[in-house]
Amino acid sequence: MEIFKKVKILDFVKYSKYGLILSIFLTIGAFVLLFTKGFTPGIDFAGGSAAQIRYEQNAPIEKVRHLLEANPQFKGVQVSEFGSKNEILVRIPYTQTSADGNLGSEITKLLESTGKFEIRKLDTVGPKVGNELKQKGILSLLLATLAIMIYVSFRYEWRFALAGIVALIHDVIITAASVIVFDIDLNLEVIAALLTLIGYSINDTIIVFDRIREKMLTQRTNNIEEVINDAISSTLSRTLLTSLTVFFVVLTLYLFGGEIIVGFSLPMLIGVVFGTYSSMFVAPKLAIIFGFDIQKYHAKEIKKAKKAQEKKQLRQMYEKGRV
Amino acid sequence: MKQILNPRLVIFILAIIFGVGLSLPSLFHIKGPQISLGLDLQGGLNLLLGVKTQEAIKSKYSSIASSINYEAKKSNILLDGIHSDSESVTFDLIDTDEASNLSDILNKLDGIKIESNNNHYIITLTPLEEETIKKNAISQAIGTIRNRLDQFGLAEPSVTQQGKEDILVQLPGIKTAEEEQRARDLISKSAHLQMMAVDEERNARVQTMTDLEAQKYGDVILPFANTAEGGEKILLKAVPILDGNMLTDAKVVYDQNHQPVVSFSLDSQGAKIFADFSGANVNKRMAIVLDGKVYSAPVIRERIGGGSGQISGGFSVEQASDLAIALRSGALLAPMQVLEKRSVGPSLGQDSIKASMIALASGFILVVGFMIVYYSMAGVIASVALIVNLFLIIAVMAIFGATLTLPGMAGIVLTVGMAVDANIIINERIREALKAGENIVRAVHLGYINASRAIFDSNITSLIASILLYAYGTGAIKGFAITTGIGIIASIITAIIGTQGFYQAILPKISKTKHLYFWFGINKKD
Numbered sequence: 040m041e042i043f044k045k046v047k048i049l050d051f052v053k054y055s056k057y058g059l060i061l062s063i064f065l066t067i068g069a070f071v072l073l074f075t076k077g078f079t080p081g082i083d084f085a086g087g088s089a090a091q092i093r094y095e096q097n098a099p100i101e102k103v104r105h106l107l108e109a110n111p112q113f114k115g116v117q118v119s120e121f122g123s124k125n126e127i128l129v130r131i132p133y134t135q136t137s138a139d140g141n142l143g144s145e146i147t148k149l150l151e152s153t154g155k156f157e158i159r160k161l162d163t164v165g166p167k168v169g170n171e172l173k174q175k176g177i178l179s180l181l182l183a184t185l186a187i188m189i190y191v192s193f194r195y196e197w198r199f200a201l202a203g204i205v206a207l208i209h210d211v212i213i214t215a216a217s218v219i220v221f222d223i224d225l226n227l228e229v230i231a232a233l234l235t236l237i238g239y240s241i242n243d244t245i246i247v248f249d250r251i252r253e254k255m256l257t258q259r260t261n262n263i264e265e266v267i268n269d270a271i272s273s274t275l276s277r278t279l280l281t282s283l284t285v286f287f288v289v290l291t292l293y294l295f296g297g298e299i300i301v302g303f304s305l306p307m308l309i310g311v312v313f314g315t316y317s318s319m320f321v322a323p324k325l326a327i328i329f330g331f332d333i334q335k336y337h338a339k340e341i342k343k344a345k346k347a348q349e350k351k352q353l354r355q356m357y358e359k360g361r362v
Numbered sequence: 363m364k365q366i367l368n369p370r371l372v373i374f375i376l377a378i379i380f381g382v383g384l385s386l387p388s389l390f391h392i393k394g395p396q397i398s399l400g401l402d403l404q405g406g407l408n409l410l411l412g413v414k415t416q417e418a419i420k421s422k423y424s425s426i427a428s429s430i431n432y433e434a435k436k437s438n439i440l441l442d443g444i445h446s447d448s449e450s451v452t453f454d455l456i457d458t459d460e461a462s463n464l465s466d467i468l469n470k471l472d473g474i475k476i477e478s479n480n481n482h483y484i485i486t487l488t489p490l491e492e493e494t495i496k497k498n499a500i501s502q503a504i505g506t507i508r509n510r511l512d513q514f515g516l517a518e519p520s521v522t523q524q525g526k527e528d529i530l531v532q533l534p535g536i537k538t539a540e541e542e543q544r545a546r547d548l549i550s551k552s553a554h555l556q557m558m559a560v561d562e563e564r565n566a567r568v569q570t571m572t573d574l575e576a577q578k579y580g581d582v583i584l585p586f587a588n589t590a591e592g593g594e595k596i597l598l599k600a601v602p603i604l605d606g607n608m609l610t611d612a613k614v615v616y617d618q619n620h621q622p623v624v625s626f627s628l629d630s631q632g633a634k635i636f637a638d639f640s641g642a643n644v645n646k647r648m649a650i651v652l653d654g655k656v657y658s659a660p661v662i663r664e665r666i667g668g669g670s671g672q673i674s675g676g677f678s679v680e681q682a683s684d685l686a687i688a689l690r691s692g693a694l695l696a697p698m699q700v701l702e703k704r705s706v707g708p709s710l711g712q713d714s715i716k717a718s719m720i721a722l723a724s725g726f727i728l729v730v731g732f733m734i735v736y737y738s739m740a741g742v743i744a745s746v747a748l749i750v751n752l753f754l755i756i757a758v759m760a761i762f763g764a765t766l767t768l769p770g771m772a773g774i775v776l777t778v779g780m781a782v783d784a785n786i787i788i789n790e791r792i793r794e795a796l797k798a799g800e801n802i803v804r805a806v807h808l809g810y811i812n813a814s815r816a817i818f819d820s821n822i823t824s825l826i827a828s829i830l831l832y833a834y835g836t837g838a839i840k841g842f843a844i845t846t847g848i849g850i851i852a853s854i855i856t857a858i859i860g861t862q863g864f865y866q867a868i869l870p871k872i873s874k875t876k877h878l879y880f881w882f883g884i885n886k887k888d
Binding site: 143147157158159161167168175178227307 | 410412525539540542543546699700701702703704705706707709710717718720721724725728729732735736737738768769772773775776778779780782783786787790793794812815816819820822823824826827828830831833834835836839842846883884885
C-alpha cells in the first residue's frame, strides 16, 4: 500500500511563519498557566498520603468525606472519584504521625460503616523525599538537555543544536501546561512522560535535520529555504507514519491503561502531536532565524573535503617516498 | 550458498536465540534467569527509611562516657559531672594528682580529641571518626534489617542503600495491615538495650521533677514500657552501666508463671561489668531499658555472675519472639525514620499487569498490522525484528535481574512505537531509491546507508537521555530509563543490523523479481 506516491515539495518555510506565531502564542499562554495556576503537586512532590480505595458497590463519597473530615488526624483531607464509580482517591496532607503510624488500619476502622471496601494502594511520602525528587528531576532534565545540545552541535552545527533545543523546550512547556489544563497531579508519571517526550521530540527533529544536511551536501543550491522544503517534504511520509503509530500506541495506553497511568499517557498524547509539529514547522525555521548561513556551511564543507584530500595526497606521497 | 550466511544475519540469528532462549524462563516461570516484577505489579510494601546518623554519634558519646566512668571508678579516679550529648563528653577531674592515670585511660580510646582546661575535660570525636560512625551506622542498619527480615520468614525481601543516608526496603507479599505493622515494627525497632542504675536518693521526687532538673543531677527520667503516657516514671543515672553492643544472644524462655520473657547473654566484658556492678550495688535497683523505655527495675539481691539476664514485660509470644530476633540481630546504631511508604494491594498489581498487557498487545497488533498492510513482505520482516526486539528486552532485563515496574511497562510500549520508526525510515528510503529507478540490490543498500545515519543519530541522543535518567533519576524514572535504554540498543541490533542481514541473504532471490508490490508494497510505474 502507498499513501504518498510522489514526493510533492510543499512550502513548509512559508507556513513556518504562521507556525512560529502560533508557537509563540501557545508558549506564552503555557508560561502564563505555569506561573499563575501552576501545577497541583501530587504526593510525590508535596509529601502526604494517598489511599486508593475500591468499594464493592458505588463508593459513598459524601459519607467518606464526612467521616474523615470529622477526625482531626485527617485535617485537610480530599476525597475524589478515581476512574470508576467504585473507586475513590483519598489525599491527606503530610504529618509525621501518618508516616510512622499505621494509616491503613486507621482508615479501615473509620470507614468500617460505609460498606465493604479494599485499600488497593496506600502511599505516604515525606517532604524530604519530595525535595530530593525535585532537585534530581531538574538536574537530570538539565543534564539531558545539555548532553543533547553537545551531541547535536558536534554532528550538525551549533545553530541547529540551538534550534532543536528551543523547539524541544517549546514542546515540553506546552505539554507541561496541558497537564495543568487536564487537572492531572504532578507526580512521577508526568515526569516520565516529559522525559520521554524529550527523547521523542529530539528524535523527530534529528531525522529532519539529517535530511537537510544530506540535501545541502548533494544539491549544490545556496537557497536554504528550498533545501528545507525539500527535506521536510521527502521525510513527510516517514514523519506522519511514525507519529501516527506512536500516537496510536500511546492512545491504546491511554484507553486501556486507565487511571493508573493517565499521568503518563495523556501528556504523551499531547507531546507526540507537538513534537511532530515543531520538528516540521518550528525547528528548521529557527535555524534560519538564528542565522544559519548555507554559503558558509558549503565553504566549510569544501574546506574540510580539501583538507582530507590534501592529507590523503600527502600520505600517498609519503608512502611512495618510503617505498 | 556462501552468501546466505552473512555476518549481519549471524548476529540476527544469535540475537533471536539469545532473546527467545533467555526470556522463556521469565515468560513461563521455568528455571533460569527471571525478570522480577516491581512491587507496583505484584503488590507489597515499599519503605524508604532515613537513618538518623546524628543519633549514632550521640550514642557513641554516651558509650564513651560509660566506659570512662567505669574505668575511672575501677582505678579510683574521682570524676564529677560526667555528661554526654550529641557533640561531646564533658567531665571534671577532682583528683588532680590522677591526671596522668586518667590520660592513660583516655589514650586507650580511639578516634577522639581530648581538650582539658583547669581539669575540665572535653572529649570530641575526630571528623574522620564521625564519618566512619555514620557510614557504619548505615551499613550496619542494612545488615541488621536484612538479618531480621530473614528470620521473620518473608519471601525475598530486598534491603538496599539509596542515596547517602537512606535505606530502601521492599517487601513483596505483605497483604494485611497487621502483617505490615509487624514487619515495620521489626524493621524500625532500634533494639538498643541498656542497663542503668536507679538514682535511689532522688527517685522519690521523680513525679514532680522536670527533665532539666534531672539533667542537672546527671540523671534522666524514663517511662515504664507497660504504662500509658504520663504514667509511672523512674529516675536513672544518665550514664548507662552497659550498652547493648555487649549482647551475644537473646531467646524466648518462659518464666515461673509460664509467661514468655526474653533472656539474653552478655559477652565476657559485659558479663564482668555486670558482675562488678551488681556486686557493688546489692539491694539497689537496676533498670533494664530498651529503646528508651524501662521494662523492669528489679532489686539486686546478690552479685550476678555468668552475664545473663531477662526482660519481662507482659509480652505475647509473638512480641517476645520479635524482640528476641531484634536483639539477636543487633541494635541499630541509629534510629530510623520512615520517609516514604508505598503499599500496593495484590489486586491492584494484577489490574496493572492486565492493563499494560492489553495496551502492549493492542499497540503491538496495531503496529504489526499496519506495517504488513503498508509494506507487505518488508513489513513482515520489520515485524519479526520488532518481536525479537521485545524478547531481547525481556532477556537482558532477566540477565541483569532488573525489576519490571509499571513505568517500565510504559517504556516497553513506547519502545515498540520507537523501534517501528527505524523500520519505517529504512523502508521509506528503499522505496525512494526504487522509485528513483535503482535496482533492488542497490535500493536496499542505499536505503540502509541513508537510513542508518539518521537512526544512529536519533538513537544515540535518546540513549544519552536514558543513561542520564538512569543515573540521576529515582524509582519510577529509573525503571522507565532501563527499559527504554535496553530497547534502543536492541532496536539498533534488530532493525539496522538484523533486517539488513536478512535482506542480504534473500537478495539473490528477489533481485530480479517483478513483484515489487509483494516485496515492498509499491508499484514502480505510476
